[in-house]
Amino acid sequence: MTENARKELLRIARETAEAAVRGKAMPKFQVRNAELLAKQGAFVTIKNRGELRGCIGRFTSDKPLAQTVADMAVASATEDSRFFYNRVTASELAELDIEISVLSPMQRVDDPLKLELGKHGIYIRRGSRTGCFLPQVATETGWSKEEFLSRCCGGKAGLPPDAWRDPGTEVYLFTAEVFGEHESGTEEAKP
Numbered sequence: 001m002t003e004n005a006r007k008e009l010l011r012i013a014r015e016t017a018e019a020a021v022r023g024k025a026m027p028k029f030q031v032r033n034a035e036l037l038a039k040q041g042a043f044v045t046i047k048n049r050g051e052l053r054g055c056i057g058r059f060t061s062d063k064p065l066a067q068t069v070a071d072m073a074v075a076s077a078t079e080d081s082r083f084f085y086n087r088v089t090a091s092e093l094a095e096l097d098i099e100i101s102v103l104s105p106m107q108r109v110d111d112p113l114k115l116e117l118g119k120h121g122i123y124i125r126r127g128s129r130t131g132c133f134l135p136q137v138a139t140e141t142g143w144s145k146e147e148f149l150s151r152c153c154g155g156k157a158g159l160p161p162d163a164w165r166d167p168g169t170e171v172y173l174f175t176a177e178v179f180g181e182h183e184s185g186t187e188e189a190k191p
Contacts, residue, residue, distance in 0.1 A: 001102065005035040006179045012066055013044050013073035013098045014181070020074040021088050029066060036066040041103040043134060043176075044072040046088065048095045053088050054080035055134075059106055059123065059174070069100060099180035101134050106172040112149050112164050115173050123172040124152050126163060131156025135176050 008031070015027045031037060042065060043057025054076035061068040077088045088096070106123055109115075115122060117138040124131050131152045138148050149171070154161035163169045 001035055001177055001179075002033075005033050006100075008033060008036060009066065009069050009100055009102075010098060010179070010181055012070050013100060016070040017044075017046065017073040017077040017088075017096070017098065018093055020078045021093060022090050026070070026074070029070070031064065031066040033066075037064045039063065040065055040068070040105075042068050042072055043101040043103070044069060044076045045099040045101070045134075045180075046073075046076045047097045047099070048088075048092050052082075053077075053092075053096065054083060056080055057101065057103070059103060059132075065102065073098070097181050099178065101136070101176040101178045104175040106174045108170060108172050112171040113145055115145055115148070117143075117145060117148065119175060120173040121176055122149065122152055123174065124149070124157050124159070124164060124169060125172075126157065126159055126166075126169040129157045129159055131159075134178070136178055 012029055019026055039061055041057065041059040041061055043055060045055040046053045056075040056079065057072050058068060063071070103121070112122070119135055121135040122133055133148060133152050133156070143151065149164040150161040153159040153163040153169070157163070159169070164171055
């Protein structure tokens with residue numbers, strides 16, 4: 001993704017998140033960049049001084065990337081259930097850092113240990129239970145492959161921690177192009 005496309009997505013995410021938090025009408029965007037018109041999944045992560053304040057995304061989308069990012073920025077700022085009693089407030093908007101992860105298509109794997117830490121994100125599904133970690137989670141936490149998989153199963157999907165070893169559990173890998181407002185602290189995971 002070009003630097004201009006990245007900057008435009010970050011601007012869109014920032015402006016829509018701020019409008020949502022302030023209860024204002026959503027801004028209208030004229031998007032002409034072909035990269036931002038592609039239909040692909042994305043996550044928007046919002047942090048305040050390094051502390052998570054929201055992270056919501058979609059693995060696929062039938063909308064242009066720019067609209068998906070706008071929708072996920074609003075959801076991350078106002079709807080993340082982990083912050084139901086502690087929503088992002090207007091007084092902290094200047095302190096927020098926004099990071100965008102543009103996702104590749106997911107690939108189901110038979111051997112979950114094929115994942116490469118820092119390169120692959122994971123999506124785990126068994127029945128109606130699901131969980132996911134973006135690629136940067138492995139880098140931020142320093143977990144091993146087994147810890148990465150086990151914590152996604154146990155902490156995110158509500159499954160036994162070793163459920164990833166069971167053939168009845170679906171494990172998918174994906175990559176992400178990750179960029180943020182403060183690039184110095186952001187690592188990029190490329191396909």
